[in-house]
Amino acid sequence: MWLADKGCGETVEGVWQISYDGVENSKVIRKIENCGKELTNWSRSNFGNIRHELVKKRKELARAEQQAVRSGNSFQVVHLKKEINTLMGREERMWRQRSRFTYITEGDRNTRLFHSRATQRKRRNCIKNIRNQEDKMCTDQEQIAATFVEFYKHLFTSSTPEMNSADLDSIP
Known part of the structure; x- marks a missing residue:
């Protein structure tokens, strides 16, 4: 989800261009740690909570649609619909990535979660x-x-x- 936004790459490049004193191994470790911190801060400021943003934008859209009916100007409605579609795409990518992460961490182990998911998929695919x-x-x-x-x-x-x-x- 982050890679689709150009600010992610700029944040990573900015952190890696900073020079640190010390042994090469410690420089790399410090850069990785700082990169993680900067990406977390960047994510909070640029993405925030996508679900809350969607709720907020949908409320704004409802108000804008009412205003458009009264005034006849639908520019704000079109703009908000584009923003909502962008947020929905981000949310979809986020949930897809989370499901893959869960499968990667839990799927190879012989866990109850893995077996319940496999059984559920079998039931859903069976006629x-x-x-x-x-x-x-x-x-x-x-x-x-x-x-x-x-x-x-x-x-x-x-x-x-x-x-x-x-x-x-x-x-x-």
Whole structure:
């Protein structure tokens, strides 16, 4: 999420350009520590709490929409909608990154969290029953498979097939 903002790179470059006294190893460690502190401060000032920002911007949008109805000027509404879309994109990236981080830290270990997530995904991806064309419930895996095959055969089959020789002549 941070990398999408150019201020992140500028913050990192600024910290790494500062020279420190001492042994090379200690210089690198100090730069890493200072980089972490500066990025934290930068994040607070530039991003803040995205959820709170979204709530605030949505309230502003509601007020701006009411104002636009009265005045007929919708410039502020368009501007706020763009800001909300940007914030929603940031929030989406944040949650995606958090879920990956959780999986990376917990996924390789034999934990309850890992097994519950895997079981939940299996349940969500499994089709236990389905209604066929005659509106009968199919629960057997072979019946479910046959129902899908029959549905797509019917979907992709023409009800009035015509063979036109002119069509076939144009195919090399």
